Amino acid sequence: MIGSLVGNGLQQTTSYKVVIPFYVYAAVSLLIGTILLFFHTDIAHQHYFHPYTLAITHTIALGWGTMIIFGASHQLLPVLVEGKLDSNLLAYLTFIFAAIGIPFLVAGFYMFQMGWLVQFGAILINIAVICYLTNVIMSIYNSKKYNIHAWFIATASLWLFSTTFFGLLLVFNFTRSILPKDSVAYLTIHAHLGIVGWFLLLVIGVGSRLIPMFLISKYTNDKTLWQIFILINLSLVGFIIFKLMNCPTTYYYIVLALGLIGIALFGNFCRMAHKVRIRKSVDEQMKVSLLSVLQMLIPIVVLLIVIMLFPSKKYADMSILYGFCIFFGWLTAIILGMTFKTLPFIVWNKEYSKKAHAGRTPVPKDLFNENIFNGMTLAYIFGFILFVIGIILSLNIVLKIATIALVLAASLYVSNIIIILLHKPNIK
Amino acid sequence: MNEVTNDSIKLNIALSDLYNVYDPEIGLNVVDLGLIYKVIFEEATQRLDCEMTLTTQFCPMGESITNDVIQSLTKSFPGWDINVNLTFEPAWDYTKISPEGQEFLGH
Numbered sequence: 071m072i073g074s075l076v077g078n079g080l081q082q083t084t085s086y087k088v089v090i091p092f093y094v095y096a097a098v099s100l101l102i103g104t105i106l107l108f109f110h111t112d113i114a115h116q117h118y119f120h121p122y123t124l125a126i127t128h129t130i131a132l133g134w135g136t137m138i139i140f141g142a143s144h145q146l147l148p149v150l151v152e153g154k155l156d157s158n159l160l161a162y163l164t165f166i167f168a169a170i171g172i173p174f175l176v177a178g179f180y181m182f183q184m185g186w187l188v189q190f191g192a193i194l195i196n197i198a199v200i201c202y203l204t205n206v207i208m209s210i211y212n213s214k215k216y217n218i219h220a221w222f223i224a225t226a227s228l229w230l231f232s233t234t235f236f237g238l239l240l241v242f243n244f245t246r247s248i249l250p251k252d253s254v255a256y257l258t259i260h261a262h263l264g265i266v267g268w269f270l271l272l273v274i275g276v277g278s279r280l281i282p283m284f285l286i287s288k289y290t291n292d293k294t295l296w297q298i299f300i301l302i303n304l305s306l307v308g309f310i311i312f313k314l315m316n317c318p319t320t321y322y323y324i325v326l327a328l329g330l331i332g333i334a335l336f337g338n339f340c341r342m343a344h345k346v347r348i349r350k351s352v353d354e355q356m357k358v359s360l361l362s363v364l365q366m367l368i369p370i371v372v373l374l375i376v377i378m379l380f381p382s383k384k385y386a387d388m389s390i391l392y393g394f395c396i397f398f399g400w401l402t403a404i405i406l407g408m409t410f411k412t413l414p415f416i417v418w419n420k421e422y423s424k425k426a427h428a429g430r431t432p433v434p435k436d437l438f439n440e441n442i443f444n445g446m447t448l449a450y451i452f453g454f455i456l457f458v459i460g461i462i463l464s465l466n467i468v469l470k471i472a473t474i475a476l477v478l479a480a481s482l483y484v485s486n487i488i489i490i491l492l493h494k495p496n497i498k
Numbered sequence: 499m500n501e502v503t504n505d506s507i508k509l510n511i512a513l514s515d516l517y518n519v520y521d522p523e524i525g526l527n528v529v530d531l532g533l534i535y536k537v538i539f540e541e542a543t544q545r546l547d548c549e550m551t552l553t554t555q556f557c558p559m560g561e562s563i564t565n566d567v568i569q570s571l572t573k574s575f576p577g578w579d580i581n582v583n584l585t586f587e588p589a590w591d592y593t594k595i596s597p598e599g600q601e602f603l604g605h
Contacts, residue, residue, distance in 0.1 A: 291563055348592050348595065349524070
């Protein structure tokens with residue numbers, strides 16, 4: 071006789087085939103993004119509407135941040151919404167359209183050809199986002215579990231579509247006048263739709279589920295999460311309204327305060343989860359992820375300085391610093407940490423889920439090289455801090471050294487990804 | 499474990515097997531983690547029912563852990579009909595971790 075699993079409890083998780091391509095694409099994008107930054111450190115002293123700045127920002131925001139979040143969320147969506155992923159096909163289509171669209175968009179920005187190259191890329195990216203949005207909404211609808219995490223991920227996905235659709239309008243607005251003003255006037259709205267609406271809401275929504283889960287923490291507080299959700303959304307909507315109505319600078323303190331309170335509440339949520347955790351030893355991946363929560367506050371401080379200095383000559387440098395602290399700061403830090411909490415699981419499940427009792431199996435964290443991970447973390451922190459100093463002091467040599475450290479961190483990240491993906495079990 | 503079985507010798511054998519089934523992420527065995535709810539033996543039909551849960555219904559390690567439980571019990575009870583019954587009522591929470599498990603986690 072053989073054993074069997076009865077009951078209807080075990081739910082199928084998303085196939086690794088859906089998820090892994092996103093991780094590979096994101097790793098390559100991080101490396102390309104840091105290499106581009108190394109060759110163009112001079113953008114740190116120029117206006118943010120610069121071909122190289124646009125190219126690097128979209129390589130990191132789309133190729134790195136969005137692609138890895140796409141991959142991880144396809145895997146984590148069942149955990150977050152307590153239901154299975156609606157469609158693997160839509161996930162594959164999301165990858166294909168985004169993977170083709172992003173290089174077109176980035177190349178168009180880099181060469182500053184705002185015609186068909188950028189437009190074609192933007193259209194493909196929008197198709198990818200529609201596929202992703204449909205998959206998320208349908209997965210939540212089918213699960214019938216409308217918890218706070220589902221609200222975060224659904225709203226973030228809607229903001230993502232707003233970002234890319236608005237981006238599409240801006241791209242076409244370069245060649246034919248379809249908006250009242252020129253595209254540059256709307257760049258800050260486009261950027262904050264993505265930064266706050268997509269990245270911040272999604273990171274908080276996913277982080278508030280995963281951080282207590284990985285720490286085995288007793289702490290739950292849906293009331294606080296709802297408050298954060300409302301504050302962040304109000305902050306973003308307020309910013310868009312004030313910007314479109316050309317409100318005085320002082321109005322931005324209101325939306326900044328709302329956002330700051332939301333982030334501070336999330337920081338406190340993580341602190342409480344950490345404080346009452348059952349599992350006392352916190353692994354290195356979680357430490358990097360928790361570091362990224364602290365890094366959320368840096369762009370807010372920089373933004374305060376930007377508003378206060380506006381419109382002095384330092385404004386351009388500070389805007390770049392603000393963007394750097396977001397994309398290469400908290401966003402990159404949380405991804406660097408969470409990659410090594412999620413990808414080893416995915417590969418471990420692929421290799422060992424049916425062989426668990428066949429012999430001594432490694433644990434997921436054995437699938438990557440810890441020394442390389444530690445080297446990556448040190449290179450990243452060194453590069454990040456040095457780049458911030460380089461911008462503030464306007465020292466190009468410091469920026470060059472910082473970007474070398476960031477390229478090193480990206481290379482070590484890529485090599486660890488390769489180690490995980492090439493892992494072969496030594497049991498049958 | 500919430501409920502014991504009617505055969506303490508067989509239960510001890512089953513438990514010693516289950517103490518060797520680990521949650522790969524946490525590194526703690528499924529008994530001390532509080533995932534095993536019941537183990538029932540039916541001598542007449544040679545049927546073993548193991549009622550258990552997971553830390554979350556969509557635990558990515560669910561398939562691996564339940565497979566491991568089935569294979570461990572099958573090894574010690576050859577010829578028996580092993581049934582692992584997965585339930586989420588009641589749902590798992592940290593209070594189900596045994597004192598030994600909490601000590602292992604440093605709590």
